[in-house]
Amino acid sequence: xxxxxxxxxxxxxxxxNELVRRAELADYAPVRGCMVIRPYGYAxxxxxxxxxxxxxxETGHRNAYFPLFIPYxxxxxxxxxxxxxxxxxxxxxxxxxxxxxxxxVVRPTSEAIIGHLYSKWIKSYRDLPVLINQWCxxxxxxxxxxLFLRTTEFLWQEGHTAHATFEEAEEEARKILDIxxxxxxxxxxxxxxxxxxxxxxxxxxxxVSYSIEGMMGDRRALQMGTSHNLxxxxxxAFNIQYLDRNNQLQYCWTTSWGVSTRFIGAVIMVHGxxxxxxxxxxxxxxxxxxxxxxxxxxxxxxSQVLEAVAKVKALLSGSIRVEVDDREGYTPGWKFxxxxxxxxxxxxxxxxxxxxxxxxxxxxRDLPGKEGKRAVPQAAxxxxxxxxxxxxxxxxxxxxxxxxxxHTHEPKDYEEFKAAVEDGFALAPWCGEAECERAIQEETxxxxxxxxxxxxxxxxxxxxxxxxxxxxxxxxxxxxx
RNA sequence: CGGAGGGUAGCGCAGCUCGGUAGCGCGCAGCGUUCGGGACGCUGAGGUCGCGGGUUCGAAUCCCGCCCCUCCGACCA
Numbered sequence: 001x002x003x004x005x006x007x008x009x010x011x012x013x014x015x016x017n018e019l020v021r022r023a024e025l026a027d028y029a030p031v032r033g034c035m036v037i038r039p040y041g042y043a044x045x046x047x048x049x050x051x052x053x054x055x056x057x058e059t060g061h062r063n064a065y066f067p068l069f070i071p072y073x074x075x076x077x078x079x080x081x082x083x084x085x086x087x088x089x090x091x092x093x094x095x096x097x098x099x100x101x102x103x104x105v106v107r108p109t110s111e112a113i114i115g116h117l118y119s120k121w122i123k124s125y126r127d128l129p130v131l132i133n134q135w136c137x138x139x140x141x142x143x144x145x146x147l148f149l150r151t152t153e154f155l156w157q158e159g160h161t162a163h164a165t166f167e168e169a170e171e172e173a174r175k176i177l178d179i180x181x182x183x184x185x186x187x188x189x190x191x192x193x194x195x196x197x198x199x200x201x202x203x204x205x206x207x208v209s210y211s212i213e214g215m216m217g218d219r220r221a222l223q224m225g226t227s228h229n230l231x232x233x234x235x236x237a238f239n240i241q242y243l244d245r246n247n248q249l250q251y252c253w254t255t256s257w258g259v260s261t262r263f264i265g266a267v268i269m270v271h272g273x274x275x276x277x278x279x280x281x282x283x284x285x286x287x288x289x290x291x292x293x294x295x296x297x298x299x300x301x302x303s304q305v306l307e308a309v310a311k312v313k314a315l316l317s318g319s320i321r322v323e324v325d326d327r328e329g330y331t332p333g334w335k336f337x338x339x340x341x342x343x344x345x346x347x348x349x350x351x352x353x354x355x356x357x358x359x360x361x362x363x364x365r366d367l368p369g370k371e372g373k374r375a376v377p378q379a380a381x382x383x384x385x386x387x388x389x390x391x392x393x394x395x396x397x398x399x400x401x402x403x404x405x406x407h408t409h410e411p412k413d414y415e416e417f418k419a420a421v422e423d424g425f426a427l428a429p430w431c432g433e434a435e436c437e438r439a440i441q442e443e444t445x446x447x448x449x450x451x452x453x454x455x456x457x458x459x460x461x462x463x464x465x466x467x468x469x470x471x472x473x474x475x476x477x478x479x480x481x
Numbered sequence: 482c483g484g485a486g487g488g489u490a491g492c493g494c495a496g497c498u499c500g501g502u503a504g505c506g507c508g509c510a511g512c513g514u515u516c517g518g519g520a521c522g523c524u525g526a527g528g529u530c531g532c533g534g535g536u537u538c539g540a541a542u543c544c545c546g547c548c549c550c551u552c553c554g555a556c557c558a
Contacts, residue, residue, distance in 0.1 A: 013552070021492095032549075087556075109558090143482080143556050150557060211558095223558065260558045293517055333518035340518095351517055361517085369518085445554090481557090 008274050012218040016269060020147045023277050023342050025264065033145035033152030037261070040342065043285035044264055045155065049135060051187045051283070052157060052259060055179045061131040061159060066113050068137075069104040074112040078237040081111065084204020088140040090152075106139040111205065111230070111256055114160045115238030122252060125164050125244050129172070133159040148265035149222070149481050156260035162240060162252040166231070169253035170208075173229040176257040177210045180225035188263070189280040189397040190214050190270050191404055192224060193476060195450025200434045203256075207231030213449045213476065215404040216269035219424040221449045221478040224266050227257035265481075270400050277343025278365050280396050281389040288322040288385055289344045293332045293351030301352050308355045308378075312348065315382050320389065322348075340365060345392045346385060366392050366399075417465050417477070421446035425478045427455075429471035431464035440466055446477040 006014040020026050025041030028034075037045065053063070069092065076082045090106040093099060107113065118130060139153045159176060163169040177194055184192045192212035202209035206228040214224050234240070235251040244250050271278040281287050292309045294302040309324055316322045325335050332349070339347055349361040360381055364372035376384045407424025411417040420426035421444050430436060430448070437448050455474050462471045 017551080028550085138558085140557070144552095144554090154558070156558065226558070258558065262558050291517095295516060329516095331516050331518085331520060333516085333520085335519090336517095337519045349517070353517075 008217060008272065012269075015272075015274075016265075017147065019268060019272060019276060019341075025268075025277075026147050028147075031152070033142060035147050035151045035153075037155070040285065041264065044267070044279070044283060045261055047283045047285060048187075048259070048263055049157070051183055052179075053133075053135075055183060056133050056157075056159065059131075059175065059179065061133045061161075063134060064132045065134050065136065066107075066110050066117065068107055070107050070110075070113045072103045072105050074116060074238075075105050077112065077115075078205045078234055080233075081205035081237075085109070085140075088142060090139045090141055107136075108138055108140045109256070109258070110134065110136075110138075110158055110160065111234050111254075112238070115234045115240060115254070118160075118162050118252070118254070119239045119241070122162055122240055122242050125242050125250075128162060128164045128242060128252065129168060130162040131159075131172075132161065133157055146265075146481075148268070149262055151261075154261050156258050158256060158258045161255045162235070163254070164242065164244070164250070164252070166229075166253050169229050169231070169255050173208070173210060173227045173255045173257065176227040176255070177212065177225075180212050180227065180257075180259060183259075184212055184214065184224055184263075184266075185397065187280065187282045188267055188270075189282075189393055189400060190224070190266055191397065191401040193450060193452050194454070195452045195476065197226075197450055198432075198434070198437060198448045198475065200437055201448055201450075203228045205230060205233050205237075207233065210453075211450050213478075214266050214270060215400075215407065215425060215478075216266065216481070217272065217403075218269070219407045219478075221425065221476070221480040222262070222266050222269070223449070223480070224263055225257070225259040228255060230254045230256060271396055272343070273368075275337070275368070276341030278396065279343035279345060281345045281393045284343065284345050285321065286323050286342075286344050287320050287389055288316060288346040288348055289335075289339045290322065290324045290348045290350060291332055291335045291339070292324065292326055293349060295352075304355050305350060305352060309350050312350060312360060312378060312381060315378070316385060319382065320385055336363075346388055348381075348385070362388060364388060364392055366395055411465060414466055418444050421477055421479060425449075425476050426465075427452070427474050427476055428465035429458055429462045429473070430475050431467055431469040431471055432473070433464075433467070433469075436464060436467050436469075440477060444477075446479050449476045449478050449480060451475045 006018050008015040024038045026038055027036045029036050085108045089108060092104040135157045137153055137155050142150050142152060145151050161172050181192050181194050184190045192214045194212055197209035197211055207230060209226055209228045211223045211226045213221050216222050232251040232253055234254050240252040241249050268277060290309055290313060292305050294305040297303060313322055313324055345365045347363040354360050358378045359375045360378060361373055361375050409420035410427050411420045417426050417428055441447050451473050458471060464471045
């Protein structure tokens with residue numbers, strides 16, 4: 001565990017890969033593209049789950065569970081859906097030692113199976129809306145896997161709702177997008193851009209897809225959550241119909257939305273530094289780590305320190321997720337580095353000097369070295385620790401926002417545009433044509449991340465940054481994960 | 482699937498050109514001394530050299546085939 005990790009500024013990919021494993025978030029599995037999420041990484045996922053789940057429930061959603069296997073024919077019912085997903089399906093052809101009558105797809109997402117059930121459950125306008133979420137795993141046979149960012153199997157939540165009108169479905173899709181954005185910014189301290197996906201980037205089968213897009217530490221974009229208004233496409237494919245007040249048979253309007261373990265990748269890539277992870281306090285499984293410092297126990301030093309440590313832990317544990325690192329055989333300096341690698345936002349050092357003065361030393365993870373260290377009287381420790389955690393949370397967000405803004409450009413012409421996407425995000429007017437998007441990608445490697453929902457109206461004379469045809473809105477272009 | 486680099490102890494690597502039966506650092510175990518920014522000493526455990534075949538008296542090393550991993554592209558939450 002000793003040794004430098006790759007420098008973030010020099011080799012971001014290598015830094016990321018090493019960090020995920022060194023911090024014991026995850027490890028490679030024996031099957032290509034699959035990952036093992038280790039207890040520390042899973043604890044982080046549980047924090048994410050907790051925050052999102054609470055928000056879903058507050059807005060009237062309930063959890064359920066649908067099966068892993070989907071009859072192959074279900075996937076084929078929605079034309080764009082099958083076209084979008086068939087290249088990356090895992091298909092089960094044998095079971096119980098015999099070839100199956102119909103192959104089963106391991107769900108890449110659950111619109112199909114849930115649509116099937118919704119068609120059975122929904123009969124009347126009185127049954128609507130249906131607001132269901134599930135936490136589960138899905139499988140997509142990706143070409144180029146990366147820990148957390150793109151794994152063959154991943155964990156996520158997928159919400160699936162059915163409504164009586166387009167407006168209600170649209171409102172739902174937007175409400176969830178707002179929840180995702182609020183969660184990313186408030187809990188993960190990651191500023192995100194809320195936007196609509198272009199036609200070529202939208203979810204297969206959706207009427208309109210929304211996403212939150214974040215800028216990672218290497219200035220590339222990452223889609224951190226999506227919310228789709230599926231229109232009546234899936235309702236027609238799966239026959240999800242209800243009788244309205246006038247006894248007329250109507251197709252439902254459905255939505256789906258998801259956030260995956262990829263979100264953990266974003267937390268790593270946005271906040272981490274050369275020392276390792278920096279976890280935002282609200283998501284950190286361990287918010288404060290107490291490191292006892294003592295020599296031998298001839299003069300009772302060790303027992304005095306440990307006694308004070310126990311007292312401090314008890315003092316804090318009511319309001320803070322705090323743990324003690326009382327492992328023998330590791331020096332304090334080693335532990336400092338270890339917990340920095342693991343991204344614990346606050347470290348509490350407690351040694352003989354502190355026992356004598358009834359104080360403890362607080363060290364902030366986001367400020368390296370002496371700058372982030374301060375001695376605090378034990379009587380004020382709880383209040384001060386709580387305050388510092390909030391300050392770290394805010395300061396991480398501010399840092400990430402300033403970074404994004406420093407690397408977001410509004411190019412005047414295509415030459416500037418090319419330079420802009422080399423540096424980060426380019427916010428530029430465009431014509432809305434898929435062919436132009438494709439050309440931009442070929443020429444610059446940048447893709448259309450989204451059309452930001454919040455943007456100034458364009459002047460009628462505005463022209464597409466690449467082709468010069470009339471533009472009606474701005475899009476964010478960037479190299480993306 | 483195209484381009485590049487790799488696979489030797491848990492991790493990082495050397496050894497391969499020039500064949501002679503495997504080594505270094507870290508980590509791990511035990512004991513002792515240490516402990517306010519990655520301590521040190523001694524002792525020790527740990528390897529079918531990615532897999533299969535071939536050449537040879539003898540292969541980590543040479544030849545053939547395959548598999549896997551990482552990075553850059555096409556795909557993607």
